[in-house]
Amino acid sequence: MGASSGARTMNAPAEGFKARAHDKLNDAKVQRAMRNFNLAGARARGIADLDNFEDIRTAAAAIRDRSLASLDLWLARFEQEATRRGTKVHWAETHADINRIVIEIARQTGVKKIIKSKSMVSEESHLNDALEAEGFKVVETDLGEYIVQLAGEKPSHIIAPAIHKTRDDVADLFAEHHKTPRKSDIGELTMEARKFLREHFLSGEMGISGGNFIIAETGSLLLVTNEGNGRMTTTLPRVHVAITGIEKVLPTLEDASCILRLLTRSATGQSISNYVTVNTGPKQPGDLDGPEEMHVIIVDAGRTKLLGTDMQEALRCIRCGACMNHCPVYQNIGGHAYGWVYPGPIGSVLTPNYIGIENAVDLPNAATLCNQCGVVCPVKIPLPDLMRKLREKQVDRGLRPWQERLGLKLWAWTAQRPGIYAFATKLAARLGRSIGGADRTIHRLPGNGWTEGRDMPAPKGKTFRELYAERKRS
Amino acid sequence: MSDQKLRVGLFVTCLVDLMRPSIGFSALKLLESAGCDVTVPTSQTCCGQPAYNSGDRAAAQSLARKVVAEFRDCEYVVVPSGSCSGMIRAHYAELLAEFPADRPEVERLSARTYELTDFLVNVAKLDRVPGRFAGNCTYHDSCSGLREMGVKKQPRALLGQVPGLTLNEMATPEYCCGFGGTFAVKYGEISARIADRKCEDIASTGADAVVLGDLGCMLNIEGRLKRRGDRTKVYHVAEVLAGMTDE
Amino acid sequence: MSARDNIFARIRAARAAAPNVDDAERAVIEGRIALHAVGTRPSMEWALVPRFREQCVRMSSTVDDVGSMADVPRAIARFLTGMNLPMRAVAWPEIARLDWNGTGVVVEGRAARGDDLVGITGVHLAVAETGTLMLLSGPATPAATSLLPETHIAVVPQGRIVKAMEEAWAQTRQERSELPRAVNFVSGPSRTADIEGQLQLGAHGPYRVHVVVVAE
Numbered sequence: 020m021g022a023s024s025g026a027r028t029m030n031a032p033a034e035g036f037k038a039r040a041h042d043k044l045n046d047a048k049v050q051r052a053m054r055n056f057n058l059a060g061a062r063a064r065g066i067a068d069l070d071n072f073e074d075i076r077t078a079a080a081a082i083r084d085r086s087l088a089s090l091d092l093w094l095a096r097f098e099q100e101a102t103r104r105g106t107k108v109h110w111a112e113t114h115a116d117i118n119r120i121v122i123e124i125a126r127q128t129g130v131k132k133i134i135k136s137k138s139m140v141s142e143e144s145h146l147n148d149a150l151e152a153e154g155f156k157v158v159e160t161d162l163g164e165y166i167v168q169l170a171g172e173k174p175s176h177i178i179a180p181a182i183h184k185t186r187d188d189v190a191d192l193f194a195e196h197h198k199t200p201r202k203s204d205i206g207e208l209t210m211e212a213r214k215f216l217r218e219h220f221l222s223g224e225m226g227i228s229g230g231n232f233i234i235a236e237t238g239s240l241l242l243v244t245n246e247g248n249g250r251m252t253t254t255l256p257r258v259h260v261a262i263t264g265i266e267k268v269l270p271t272l273e274d275a276s277c278i279l280r281l282l283t284r285s286a287t288g289q290s291i292s293n294y295v296t297v298n299t300g301p302k303q304p305g306d307l308d309g310p311e312e313m314h315v316i317i318v319d320a321g322r323t324k325l326l327g328t329d330m331q332e333a334l335r336c337i338r339c340g341a342c343m344n345h346c347p348v349y350q351n352i353g354g355h356a357y358g359w360v361y362p363g364p365i366g367s368v369l370t371p372n373y374i375g376i377e378n379a380v381d382l383p384n385a386a387t388l389c390n391q392c393g394v395v396c397p398v399k400i401p402l403p404d405l406m407r408k409l410r411e412k413q414v415d416r417g418l419r420p421w422q423e424r425l426g427l428k429l430w431a432w433t434a435q436r437p438g439i440y441a442f443a444t445k446l447a448a449r450l451g452r453s454i455g456g457a458d459r460t461i462h463r464l465p466g467n468g469w470t471e472g473r474d475m476p477a478p479k480g481k482t483f484r485e486l487y488a489e490r491k492r493s
Numbered sequence: 494m495s496d497q498k499l500r501v502g503l504f505v506t507c508l509v510d511l512m513r514p515s516i517g518f519s520a521l522k523l524l525e526s527a528g529c530d531v532t533v534p535t536s537q538t539c540c541g542q543p544a545y546n547s548g549d550r551a552a553a554q555s556l557a558r559k560v561v562a563e564f565r566d567c568e569y570v571v572v573p574s575g576s577c578s579g580m581i582r583a584h585y586a587e588l589l590a591e592f593p594a595d596r597p598e599v600e601r602l603s604a605r606t607y608e609l610t611d612f613l614v615n616v617a618k619l620d621r622v623p624g625r626f627a628g629n630c631t632y633h634d635s636c637s638g639l640r641e642m643g644v645k646k647q648p649r650a651l652l653g654q655v656p657g658l659t660l661n662e663m664a665t666p667e668y669c670c671g672f673g674g675t676f677a678v679k680y681g682e683i684s685a686r687i688a689d690r691k692c693e694d695i696a697s698t699g700a701d702a703v704v705l706g707d708l709g710c711m712l713n714i715e716g717r718l719k720r721r722g723d724r725t726k727v728y729h730v731a732e733v734l735a736g737m738t739d740e
Numbered sequence: 741m742s743a744r745d746n747i748f749a750r751i752r753a754a755r756a757a758a759p760n761v762d763d764a765e766r767a768v769i770e771g772r773i774a775l776h777a778v779g780t781r782p783s784m785e786w787a788l789v790p791r792f793r794e795q796c797v798r799m800s801s802t803v804d805d806v807g808s809m810a811d812v813p814r815a816i817a818r819f820l821t822g823m824n825l826p827m828r829a830v831a832w833p834e835i836a837r838l839d840w841n842g843t844g845v846v847v848e849g850r851a852a853r854g855d856d857l858v859g860i861t862g863v864h865l866a867v868a869e870t871g872t873l874m875l876l877s878g879p880a881t882p883a884a885t886s887l888l889p890e891t892h893i894a895v896v897p898q899g900r901i902v903k904a905m906e907e908a909w910a911q912t913r914q915e916r917s918e919l920p921r922a923v924n925f926v927s928g929p930s931r932t933a934d935i936e937g938q939l940q941l942g943a944h945g946p947y948r949v950h951v952v953v954v955a956e
Contacts, residue, residue, distance in 0.1 A: 040683055052936070056936075069782045079779070089755075089765070089769060090751050112746055116743060162935070163932075179937070181935070206940055209943065217944070245930065245933075250924065251887065254884055265751070272905075277780065290795070293929070293945075294925065295927075296925070297919065306877060308851060308883055317747075326751060327755055348687070351683060384680075385676070385679075385680055385683065387672065388546060388676075393640075394640055404587075412548070414549050427544055430552075431553075435559065468678045468679060469677055469716070471681040471685065472684065473716030473717045474720050476712055476716060478511055479512075483514035484535070
């Protein structure tokens with residue numbers, strides 16, 4: 020788990036943002052791949068069939084707030100019901116705890132081969148690496164996750180993990196790893212993945228899943244998938260381990276039903292995902308299928324740090340991905356530039372909170388605050404406001420470069436003093452015009468990121484203040 | 494409308510003051526055409542947004558309190574910018590929460606602060622604009638104006654009154670241009686790339702000019718268009734409505 | 741202190757609540773659960789059965805209508821023949837017990853295997869709002885039958901179609917003391933768009949879902 024004691028971690032994962040963004044902006048393949056997806060368009064069509072989308076959004080935010088307001092009570096209620104139904108509930112304070120608990124379960128049950136359906140929390144803890152280091156075979160089964168695993172990479176989007184890959188990339192990976200003739204048709208590639216993964220589903224001994232929600236009322240785990248790998252993972256292997264954050268608890272099945280209307284529409288535009296699975300405990304007497312053991316690992320790993328603070332609203336997140344799908348920055352640089360598990364606006368809020376704001380200084384700043392994310396968020400997380408608050412925390416903790424701090428102070432000092440301000444801007448207007456020259460355009464300002472990609476229209480030589488005073492006099 | 498003139502305080506904004514005074518004079522002309530009695534407080538400088546968005550809360554607070562005091566006596570405050578008017582209306586209450594004694598004044602200011610086109614359409618009910626324009630325009634919705642001030646139909650309604658002007662909508666007028674205040678300087682490469690999408694969208698309309706309501710977006714889009722060698726003109730909506738596109 | 745205790749202590753502290761939970765707090769959340777309050781929903785002013793059919797099609801299922809359960813075997817035989825699919829299926833026992841004589845379809849009432857090509861199930865309920873089948877796992881209703889085969893055929897008695905998911909939960913509570921191991925809501929064939937955003941049907945689960953609506 021990332022330390023947040025104040026010490027800046029060298030080589031922290033979310034540092035180096037600018038360099039990674041630069042690489043991605045200049046990677047033609049990634050740029051091409053990112054433009055293949057239009058999840059924003061899909062969402063727009065998806066919400067159009069709700070005649071009161073904004074009212075449902077308000078209700079969904081209230082449901083999430085109700086969960087967070089009494090979080091311990093709902094979690095205790097979940098634990099009580101889940102335990103009664105035969106689920107073993109585990110608690111992980113740190114990322115290391117998650118990996119330790121999974122490894123213990125795997126050893127105790129004597130499994131060798133593990134199949135996984137998507138779990139972003141397991142990405143936080145690098146669970147696959149930990150399991151492989153202990154000699155377990157781990158296969159990701161979500162098609163996007165599988166592609167990313169074959170490539171030895173991390174997901175670049177929370178619901179479309181391989182959004183940065185083209186079909187040619189996938190064709191190369193499959194030919195190399197499956198040792199089959201190279202195919203380039205997307206349908207054929209999907210079929211080939213189905214064939215190879217089917218073998219894994221049937222031979223997997225442990226299934227690891229995430230959890231979209233856990234339900235306090237019934238002690239159930241709720242999973243939303245389209246491919247069916249979530250169902251396979253929770254039905255076929257003899258042990259099922261689900262990993263989810265403490266914030267994912269919902270009071271009732273009705274609450275889940277309300278939120279599902281927004282989750283799938285916000286994510287992919289679908290009115291519902293193909294599979295919504297509610298698992299409550301292991302195989303029951305007489306059942307012909309289902310796991311013999313069901314475990315749920317409930318994870319803190321930084322989440323309680325947000326509770327009761329001005330960051331709590333971020334814990335409402337239901338992981339639909341709409342904020343990144345609508346983010347002009349994400350759309351251009353992709354998920355890997357963000358450096359940690361959650362990219363886009365929600366990542367720019369969660370990452371500094373989870374791994375320490377000193378370890379992700381760029382993230383809350385690398386946003387235009389256009390609020391497209393806040394407007395589409397199905398649970399009304401005020402993402403730009405939270406990023407702005409993180410910027411304030413950076414200033415309070417002296418994490419901004421001194422030039423920037425000094426510049427702001429000087430400017431604010433001047434702007435407080437209209438006489439001096441008027442004089443300074445008068446000079447700046449004249450200087451700007453003379454730099455602008457005949458075409459009234461500044462082409463280069465040393466040390467200023469603006470002119471790296473843009474010209475700067477030059478000031479006209481006199482300020483409004485001067486011209487207005489002249490006009491009044493005349 | 495009664496004989497009583499609307500008493501308007503014009504908040505010119507620091508960017509207009511320094512970079513493009515013609516926008517301020519256009520706003521003045523439009524407000525006067527709408528029969529308003531306009532004052533321009535001379536001590537005004539900046540709304541504090543750059544400091545607010547950079548996390549320097551103390552600096553932002555001192556400037557915000559200055560604005561609150563400067564416009565205390567104006568019946569309305571009108572701003573030729575969605576982002577500066579949005580700063581006042583949508584953020585001052587939160588920014589000045591530590592000053593509970595200021596609260597009534599802050600709320601009074603927020604309630605009577607308007608973005609220019611919103612004010613012209615919904616308060617002053619301007620029904621004949623002075624400008625004329627020969628050509629095709631496309632309109633970019635600046636983020637703050639759109640999402641904080643609800644500015645969408647107002648500029649289009651006014652542009653619709655301009656003789657000779659045809660409006661060709663771009664595919665995604667609500668998509669951010671990539672400006673984002675200091676973002677454009679700190680993350681110039683990303684910002685320019687976002688601006689590219691806007692430039693492509695503008696080009697695909699074949700418009701002679703792109704019109705918008707915020708000088709920040711304007712500098713960004715104009716700067717990127719120029720760098721790309723694209724000669725499409727960029728105007729503030731006030732310049733077009735006032736017929737002051739040559740100044 | 742255990743990890744559990746530490747986490748709960750941190751949550752209580754963040755909420756500025758006393759370290760120990762009292763009965764009054766528990767009573768509040770139990771009361772909240774007992775309400776089973778239905779949240780804000782879109783207006784749903786449509787007739788159940790037509791809506792269900794229309795939404796099934798929207799989710800890429802195909803729909804057939806028959807008059808009674810006795811008509812189901814022939815309707816399924818017709819579908820399999822028409823689609824050029826194997827005339828052999830694995831099914832829930834209640835379906836296998838129908839009279840398949842003379843239809844040409846060999847139906848086995850057993851657990852599904854990885855190589856079964858056609859699976860036939862009933863449903864617990866069906867949801868009109870989204871064209872969704874609701875299946876409960878159990879000794880006579882194994883979950884894999886609707887998952888492993890390439891084709892899933894579901895027999896849906898019209899009277900089991902309810903308005904929305906909330907009604908499905910309410911009715912399930914009335915009919916059963918508690919949830920089974922797995923409740924599966926199925927809405928059309930398995931799909932993925934993970935390669936270049938292009939939709940492909942039949943990712944890991946069925947390629948096709950065929951719904952037979954039974955009038956009585």
